[in-house]
Every structure is written in structure tokens, then in C-alpha cells.
Amino acid sequence: MAHPQLAELFREFATLLVITGADVFRIRAHERAAQTLDSAPEDIALLAKEGRLRELPGVGEGMAKKIAEWFATGRIAELEELRGSVSPAILELMNIPGLGPKKAKLLVDTLGIASIADLETACREQRVRPLKGMGAKSEGKILASIATMRESRERVPLWEARMIADRILSHLRGSGGAVESVPTGSLRRWKETVRDLDIAAVARDPAALMETVATMPGVVEVLARGETKTSVLFGRERFQIDVRAVPPGSFGAALQYFSGSKEHNIRLRERASKMGLTVNEYGVFRVNPDGTRGEKVAGETEESVYAALGLRWIPPELREDRGEIEAYGAGGTPPRLVEQGDIRGDLHCHTTWSDGTAGVEEMARAAEARGYAYLAITDHSPTAAYAGGLTPDRLRRQWDEIEAVQAKVKIRILRGSEVDILAGGELDWPDAILESLDWVVASIHQRGKDDREESTRRLVRALEHPCVNAIGHPSTRRLGQRPPLDIDWEAVFEAARAHGKALEINSAPERLDLNEVHAARAAALGIPLVIDTDAHATGMFGNIEYGVMVARRAGIRPGQVLNTAAQIPDRRGRR
DNA sequence: GCCGTTTTCGGCCCGACTGTTTTCAGTCG
Incomplete structure (x- = not known):
């Protein structure tokens, strides 16, 4: 059965690798292993005992060794070594939205920041702005992010997110800015909790839609506002809402793209790449011999996107890269799941x-x-x-x-x-x-x-x-x-x-x-x-x-x- | 570090926005 404790260790491993500037594919491999350990229906301990760990997707020789080591000794030597080489302050700072590994490391290394409280003081004393890549605005953003982090819950239960989504969608539809708008992301996939709400919209006038979103009643902060994407914090709980506007011919591609999951999308694009295609939120495109993007072959509907990749339409709740892409391919047999x-x-x-x-x-x-x-x-x-x-x-x-x-x-x-x-x-x-x-x-x-x-x-x-x-x-x-x-x-x-x-x-x-x-x-x-x-x-x-x-x-x-x-x-x- | 209807080596998804930049790095999803 899924092993959340072990999964967490591999997630930590991945984060530490990010900070130490490891190869991005090595990082992704650890994230992938964590995901498998989080959802595998097999009994991981039993697989370890029988030496069959490599049957798990994303678990190769290296991962299998680490998992086996953990079951045998209760520790992973390589992970502990990695922990010793990274300041815990960096990990703490990375919890602040907008602060990634690079900036967190910079702050810790150059200013000796040891905690979030430390960073708050440094921002107030304007000690952050001289740093490379930082400025006065950065200090304000960091302070605001710390406040957000303290006030908002990590994840919102699905039912609550659905209620908020209903309210927001009726506002968007009523305002006339959006021709069509649909909640995507983990909410559309029916994950039990969601972190934020992603809405894909077709807009007659994207600028007007962006304005509508940014000025909606209930918006307490505008995080980002561009021509096609606006992110806001909503309500007392500071629930994040991202709205993306796309042209009508790209609505299916946008729906697919923003519904995720990230892992499902990565798999899909690997598949596209092998077929000489490339996928983004605007559609499926041929790739020219010189590597440039060629003719668009799909994008208006989600079905067309999957069809262009030789797949039947996959129900959103199954899009977690747990074998659904293989099952919904031409040679596969989609499972008849309960309805x-x-x-x-x-x-x-x-x-x-x-x-x-x-x-x-x-x-x-x-x-x-x-x-x-x-x-x-x-x-x-x-x-x-x-x-x-x-x-x-x-x-x-x-x-x-x-x-x-x-x-x-x-x-x-x-x-x-x-x-x-x-x-x-x-x-x-x-x-x-x-x-x-x-x-x-x-x-x-x-x-x-x-x-x-x-x-x-x-x-x-x-x-x-x-x-x-x-x-x-x-x-x-x-x-x-x-x-x-x-x-x-x-x-x-x-x-x-x-x-x-x-x-x-x-x-x-x-x-x-x-x-x-x-x-x-x-x-x-x-x-x-x-x-x-x-x-x-x-x-x-x-x-x-x-x-x-x-x-x-x-x-x-x-x-x-x-x-x-x-x-x-x-x-x-x-x- | 994983993996194989190109491959046991050489690949590995893609784009928007921000802030600090004179062309881009960092972050996020």
C-alpha cells in the first residue's frame, strides 16, 4: 500500500537536490518516486522484502536501493548526508510563496538569515534590496507572502473549493467578460483537497476579463496581472485563484493543460514529442524538421487534443499518470470503472x-x-x-x-x-x-x-x-x-x-x-x-x-x- | 535517476508573469 512516510522522504530528497543545484532530471526522478510511493496500491514493505521494488513505475536501481535501505536500517544514508549539507533555514524560507531555492540560498548565504522571522526583520530594515536580483519591491512582496502564508490554510477541502468556484464562475459569466469559463486543476480531477482554483476561460475581450477578475468582490490581493493570466487571493482565507484566457480555438487545449495533473501532462508531452508533435495550452502542433513549431492540428476541444495524440478522451479524475495514458491508447483497454x-x-x-x-x-x-x-x-x-x-x-x-x-x-x-x-x-x-x-x-x-x-x-x-x-x-x-x-x-x-x-x-x-x-x-x-x-x-x-x-x-x-x-x-x- | 514502437545511451514538457534587468533569471503551475 501507499507509503506516505517514505514518499515524504523522497520529496525532501528532491527539494534538497534542488537547493544543491542537482541535475533537473535527477530531481524529477525523485519526485516521481515520491508520487509512486504516495499512491501505489501494492504493499511497499512486501515488495521490498521480495526484492520486487523495481516493478513500481519510476523506481529503478537507485531508488530501489534507497527504499530497501530504509526498510532495513530505518534511514537513507545519502539523504542524511544531503541534509547535513543544506542549511535548514533555506528549507524554511522556501515555504514562502515566491521564494525558490536560488533566492532562499542567496538570503541565507549572504545575510545569514536563519528563519522566516529573521527574513521579516531584514525586509523591514531594507537589507534585502541591495542583493543581486532583489529590489525594494521584492521586500514588499516577501512581507506580503509571509502574511499570506500565516493567514491561509494549506489546502481547502474539495467541497469548499467547489462552492467558491460556483460563486466565482457565476460572477465571471454574469460580467460578460468570459464567453465560457470552467474550473480546471485538481478541482476538476476531484482531488479531495485543492490548493488553488484554476479557471480556463474563453474571452471575447481578454483585457476586460482580466479586469473583472482583479476587481471581483472578495479579492483581497492581486498577485499577478498579465494580458492572459491573472492571479488573485480571494476571501478571508486568501484562497488563490488563477484565471487564464485563451482564444476559442484553444479552449480544449487550455482545459486539458490546466486540468493536469502535472505528471499526466508531462507524460502526454513525451508521447507527443515521439510523434513529432508538441503540446501547449494553445493546441497540438507539428514540429518542423528545423525544430520550429509548425501547423496546429488540434485544440478546440479536449477530445481533439487527445485524439491528435492517438488517445481516447481520458476522464479528468483519472489523469494522475497511473497508467491511464497507456490504457486509453489505441492498443489499450480502458477499465470500466464504477459510475x-x-x-x-x-x-x-x-x-x-x-x-x-x-x-x-x-x-x-x-x-x-x-x-x-x-x-x-x-x-x-x-x-x-x-x-x-x-x-x-x-x-x-x-x-x-x-x-x-x-x-x-x-x-x-x-x-x-x-x-x-x-x-x-x-x-x-x-x-x-x-x-x-x-x-x-x-x-x-x-x-x-x-x-x-x-x-x-x-x-x-x-x-x-x-x-x-x-x-x-x-x-x-x-x-x-x-x-x-x-x-x-x-x-x-x-x-x-x-x-x-x-x-x-x-x-x-x-x-x-x-x-x-x-x-x-x-x-x-x-x-x-x-x-x-x-x-x-x-x-x-x-x-x-x-x-x-x-x-x-x-x-x-x-x-x-x-x-x-x-x-x-x-x-x-x-x- | 529512469527508461526504451528511435534508444542499454541519450534523451527527458512548456509557457506566463515579475522584477530587475538592457536580454534574463527565478518562480510557478
């Missing part, structure tokens, strides 16, 4: 019986309106008192209501529960009740001690219980609010596999839990998944698109998702 239309029912939702805002009938009708064949009503168990957890008596009364509603609707309603996994891993309902339920989602809500062993044991014990069907939001994280539990994932996966239990991809936009990395690993191990919304209101069934996108980014096929089946067989065999 929203495959989902036949939702197996996790709440009603007014606990902390939902709609009744059983309302929720059932809303699910039916989506074309679902079944819906599990999974209100909370007693311990979740804060969420209106049911008592045994209220649970039985809810069953009466379910029975009554069932007589009125076509959709099959399952008697479910989201049962708390208590401190020791025992469940919050007696077995007698669990046995009379159709669908049991077991979830951790009270995090307790939170340590790795305890959390893992709780999940494993829940998976061992014969009445449990699935684990809900396994990591309990909330994006930007609460970190995931520290869990021995391989142990949890092993328990799920051994007992044939499902793990949930919770589609609540603030959860997305399992995340794509763990979902990919679980699927690779043959563990069934369920994609649920955990809806607390009828409108929340629509969140399923988030969960489906997590699954697609994880490369998951419909057959690996339980609730793509026409019927969910309940434990007691009732129909």
Missing part, C-alpha cells in the same frame, strides 16, 4: 429517528426518485446520544414505521443501524437486536485513546462480529477538521477479507472515507466496498458523486462495489 449510474441503493442514511432532518417515508421516496432499488435506514445506536441514538423501544417503533412505509413505496427499505463501535470494540446493540436487523454498519464515533493499537483492535473486533455488514467511515477523519485515526490498515484489511465484510467509502464531502489510497488497497485485496452517502437529509443523496469519484480515482470497478448489485441479500434471507 454513478451503477449505484442501485444507499446503505447508510439517517432519519428524524436520530439526527436526520427527514422522515423514513421522505428519505425512501427521495431514494426511489433517484432510481434506487433499496435503501438501508441506519439511524444511530443508544450510545450516540448526542445524535439522538435510538433505544431498543424506539428502534422497534421505527421498524413499525418502516413496515408501514414499505407498504406504500416500491423501493425496498432495509431495517438497518449505524451501530457504535464502543471502546473495547464491542457493539452498541445486544446481539438479539443486531440479529433482527437487515443491514448493520459499524462505526467509530467516540475516539477514546486514539492510539494505533486500540483503534485497530476496535475495528478488527467489529469486523469479527457475525452481524456486522460493513464498517462506516473507517478512519473517522473530517477534512480540514479532524485527522484520521492512526490505524494498522493492513490488519484491518486482513480482518475484512477474512470475514468477508465490506468497507465503506463514505461520500459525505467532509469525510471521503475510505480515501482513494485505502480504497484502492482494499479493492486490490478483494475486499467488497460500499459507496454510501450517510445522508442526513434528502438532498444529501446527491453526494454519492463524491464517493463514486473517490472510487474511480482508486480504479474501482462496479463488481467491487456491493451496492451496484440489483439486490442486496440481507443476512436473514428476507426478500
Whole structure:
């Protein structure tokens, strides 16, 4: 499985190489290795043990050696040597937007700057401006960047970025400057968090569009303003927004280019280069024998760009250089990944019986309106008192209501529960009740001690219980609010596999839990998944698109998702 | 440092904007 800790070491390695002025391709190789370690569904430790590390893309002889060394000794000698040769102050200064390795090194070497606070003082005392390549404006920019860095969050959850994007796009469209404008970048690829918002626009009058962007309500600072590109900081959170204007004939190329990912685009251009073509944000062009840019062969639509490179159109959420370019080529077979239309029912939702805002009938009708064949009503168990957890008596009364509603609707309603996994891993309902339920989602809500062993044991014990069907939001994280539990994932996966239990991809936009990395690993191990919304209101069934996108980014096929089946067989065999 | 429908050596993506520059380096995406 992905190994974020190791990935981080290789990223650090790459940064240190940048500072020491190493060969750019060597730097990129380390970044590429880090990316692989961040997303590979294979168990890296196992590959290392079996000497199969070089099967990973971007891992050759050198990288394999370093990874093996880390597993054997807990360190990478070359990395530690590199660390010793670079002042930590340079690394710190590079966190400031606009300061790269060259300028950071210059500041540390010539002024003896040891920290960001130091640099702030130096700028105020005008000691930076005499330096080569610096000036009075540089000092102001550095101070502003430091302020931005302190005030803004690193990354914004996808759902929040989408809300901001909607507001900005409606402003741009309403202003008349842009004929067409589409959010691109990691937002279009459905990454769980985004760092900034990239908008590609076709403008009748680019200058007017740039003016509109720079003067939008909510803009707190204009970072850059050119003829075709404007960057601003937006809102109290100083969220960065980049808008690029291109001519209509280049819109597809711009969409493709700005949607990325960077790694996907690099692969694409390597491919173009081998075909005697070159790709930029304006289109696909032939390369003349003398190396100059020749005739334009594509660019108006994204499809045309991919077609010119001998590829089918690749869905944005797959553009991460994880093999999609090969799969979508003439000789490849694109995987049939799960789609929203495959989902036949939702197996996790709440009603007014606990902390939902709609009744059983309302929720059932809303699910039916989506074309679902079944819906599990999974209100909370007693311990979740804060969420209106049911008592045994209220649970039985809810069953009466379910029975009554069932007589009125076509959709099959399952008697479910989201049962708390208590401190020791025992469940919050007696077995007698669990046995009379159709669908049991077991979830951790009270995090307790939170340590790795305890959390893992709780999940494993829940998976061992014969009445449990699935684990809900396994990591309990909330994006930007609460970190995931520290869990021995391989142990949890092993328990799920051994007992044939499902793990949930919770589609609540603030959860997305399992995340794509763990979902990919679980699927690779043959563990069934369920994609649920955990809806607390009828409108929340629509969140399923988030969960489906997590699954697609994880490369998951419909057959690996339980609730793509026409019927969910309940434990007691009732129909 | 990786990698192979040109290749086990010689390649490795491309452009906008800024600030300090008299033609470009640095940074970013």
C-alpha cells in the first residue's frame, strides 16, 4: 500500500537536490518516486522484502536501493548526508510563496538569515534590496507572502473549493467578460483537497476579463496581472485563484493543460514529442524538421487534443499518470470503472429517528426518485446520544414505521443501524437486536485513546462480529477538521477479507472515507466496498458523486462495489 | 535517476508573469 512516510522522504530528497543545484532530471526522478510511493496500491514493505521494488513505475536501481535501505536500517544514508549539507533555514524560507531555492540560498548565504522571522526583520530594515536580483519591491512582496502564508490554510477541502468556484464562475459569466469559463486543476480531477482554483476561460475581450477578475468582490490581493493570466487571493482565507484566457480555438487545449495533473501532462508531452508533435495550452502542433513549431492540428476541444495524440478522451479524475495514458491508447483497454449510474441503493442514511432532518417515508421516496432499488435506514445506536441514538423501544417503533412505509413505496427499505463501535470494540446493540436487523454498519464515533493499537483492535473486533455488514467511515477523519485515526490498515484489511465484510467509502464531502489510497488497497485485496452517502437529509443523496469519484480515482470497478448489485441479500434471507 | 514502437545511451514538457534587468533569471503551475 501507499507509503506516505517514505514518499515524504523522497520529496525532501528532491527539494534538497534542488537547493544543491542537482541535475533537473535527477530531481524529477525523485519526485516521481515520491508520487509512486504516495499512491501505489501494492504493499511497499512486501515488495521490498521480495526484492520486487523495481516493478513500481519510476523506481529503478537507485531508488530501489534507497527504499530497501530504509526498510532495513530505518534511514537513507545519502539523504542524511544531503541534509547535513543544506542549511535548514533555506528549507524554511522556501515555504514562502515566491521564494525558490536560488533566492532562499542567496538570503541565507549572504545575510545569514536563519528563519522566516529573521527574513521579516531584514525586509523591514531594507537589507534585502541591495542583493543581486532583489529590489525594494521584492521586500514588499516577501512581507506580503509571509502574511499570506500565516493567514491561509494549506489546502481547502474539495467541497469548499467547489462552492467558491460556483460563486466565482457565476460572477465571471454574469460580467460578460468570459464567453465560457470552467474550473480546471485538481478541482476538476476531484482531488479531495485543492490548493488553488484554476479557471480556463474563453474571452471575447481578454483585457476586460482580466479586469473583472482583479476587481471581483472578495479579492483581497492581486498577485499577478498579465494580458492572459491573472492571479488573485480571494476571501478571508486568501484562497488563490488563477484565471487564464485563451482564444476559442484553444479552449480544449487550455482545459486539458490546466486540468493536469502535472505528471499526466508531462507524460502526454513525451508521447507527443515521439510523434513529432508538441503540446501547449494553445493546441497540438507539428514540429518542423528545423525544430520550429509548425501547423496546429488540434485544440478546440479536449477530445481533439487527445485524439491528435492517438488517445481516447481520458476522464479528468483519472489523469494522475497511473497508467491511464497507456490504457486509453489505441492498443489499450480502458477499465470500466464504477459510475454513478451503477449505484442501485444507499446503505447508510439517517432519519428524524436520530439526527436526520427527514422522515423514513421522505428519505425512501427521495431514494426511489433517484432510481434506487433499496435503501438501508441506519439511524444511530443508544450510545450516540448526542445524535439522538435510538433505544431498543424506539428502534422497534421505527421498524413499525418502516413496515408501514414499505407498504406504500416500491423501493425496498432495509431495517438497518449505524451501530457504535464502543471502546473495547464491542457493539452498541445486544446481539438479539443486531440479529433482527437487515443491514448493520459499524462505526467509530467516540475516539477514546486514539492510539494505533486500540483503534485497530476496535475495528478488527467489529469486523469479527457475525452481524456486522460493513464498517462506516473507517478512519473517522473530517477534512480540514479532524485527522484520521492512526490505524494498522493492513490488519484491518486482513480482518475484512477474512470475514468477508465490506468497507465503506463514505461520500459525505467532509469525510471521503475510505480515501482513494485505502480504497484502492482494499479493492486490490478483494475486499467488497460500499459507496454510501450517510445522508442526513434528502438532498444529501446527491453526494454519492463524491464517493463514486473517490472510487474511480482508486480504479474501482462496479463488481467491487456491493451496492451496484440489483439486490442486496440481507443476512436473514428476507426478500 | 529512469527508461526504451528511435534508444542499454541519450534523451527527458512548456509557457506566463515579475522584477530587475538592457536580454534574463527565478518562480510557478
